[in-house]
Amino acid sequence: MLDQANNQLLTQVGPGTPMGNLLRRYWMPVAAVSEFEGQSIKPVRLLGEDLTLYRDLGGTFGLIDRHCPHRRADLTYGFVEQCGLRCSYHGWLFDEHGRCTEQPYEDLCWPQADFKDKIRIASYPVEAKGGLLWAYLGPEPVPLVPDWEPFSWTNGFVQIVFADVACNWFQCQENSIDPLHFEWMHMNWSLRLEDRLGPYSPRHLKLAFDEFDYGFIYRRIREGMSEEDLLWKVGRVCLWPNALFTGDHFEWRVPVDDDHTLSVTWAFSRVPREQEPYVQQRIPAWHGPVRDEQSGRWISSHIMNQDFIAWVGQGTIADRTQEHLGPSDRGILMLRKRFLSDLELIARGEDPKAIIRDPEQNRSVRLPVAERKILTQGATRQELLRHPLLGKQLTNGFPFQAGQPDEVRRAYEDAMGIRRAR
Ligand code: FES
C-alpha cells in the first residue's frame, strides 16, 4: 500500500505539481499525423492544460493555448493561415512560437502602439515521429523525441489507435508491469466471456523484474515453459515513463489530467514474406469506443478494452491506501520507487530516467523484443499463422481494441494479402 500523501504525489499531474513537473520532461504522443489530412485543428488536453494543436497551410504544426489572449475565445474554432492560427473572433494571428503576428484592427488603426509585440500565448514544441505527433511541455533544453527502433522497421502495416479512459494515468501505467493479469484478465476471462468453462490458461510459475535504461523488463514462466522461452529470456517492457512495449506494439498512457488518460496504441504488423516488399503509404489512426452503446457497460471483447475495465474499475484515482500488494506486485513497487526517486533527482536539477539528448544514442533505439526475428526479418504466411501471438490477427482481426473502422481493416488486409469474410 501507499500512504495518502504519496498516492497524491504520484497521481497529480497539473502544472506546478511535482509529478506534473516530472512528466513534463518527456515527449508525449497526443495525435496522429494522418488525423490532419481532413482537419487542421485538434483540441488537446494534456497534463491538465487545454491546448490547440494545428497544422497551418505551410505545413507547420503548432501547439498553443486553447484560449485567445485577447478576450479568451476558443482557438480550436479558429482557422489556419499560411503561417499560424487565426482567432475567429477578431482575427488575431499566432505562430507556433506563441507570437502574435497580426492584430488586424490594431495594425491598421493603432500601429504605433506595438500592441502585438506585448502579447504572448503559451506554445509548446511539436514533432512528428512514427506517424505520431509528440508534444513537449517541459523546461529547456528540450530533449529528443525517442526514436524507438520499431519506428524504422520495414515491411509492416502500422496503425494508431486512441481511446479516452476516465481515470488517472498512473494506475494505467502500473498495468504495464503486471504480467500476472494476462493469465486472468485476458486468457481466462476471455474464455469465460465466450461461455466456455475451461480449460483455464497455463498458470504463472515464476515472475522476474529488472530495470534497464529505458524502463523495466518483466519476465514470466508459465506452466509448460522453460527458462529458454523468449518471454523469460527477453521479456516484455514497461517503457519509461508511461508506456508498455510488447515488441509488436506500444501502448502509451498519456495523462490528460488527474482524472483522464488518453490511451495511444501504435501497432506494427509484419506482412507475410509473400507480400514483401511492402511500403506503407499512410499510417491510419482511429479512435475506439470504450462503452457498449446499448447496455452502457464497458466493452470487454478486446485486450485493451479489458485493461481499460481494470483501470477505471480501480476508481478515478485508485485509493492505494486500501490495497494489499503480494509477490506478483514487486514490479509495481519498483516502478513507484523509481518515480519517487526521480522526483528527488529533478529537484536537484538532474535529468530523470530515460531522457535522451544525444543524437547518436537516439538512432533507432534498441529495445528488448521477444519476437525480434519475425518482426525484423519476416516470416512466411504459414510461419506467421503458426505463431501463437502474431498469427491470430491474420485470422481473427485486430485483437487490441474494439471498433476498428472498415477502411483500416481493408488496408490491413490488403497489406497482408488476405480478405477475411465478414
Ligand atoms: S478573442 Fe481572439 S481575437 Fe479577439
Ligand SMILES: [Fe+2]
Ligand atoms: Fe492487459
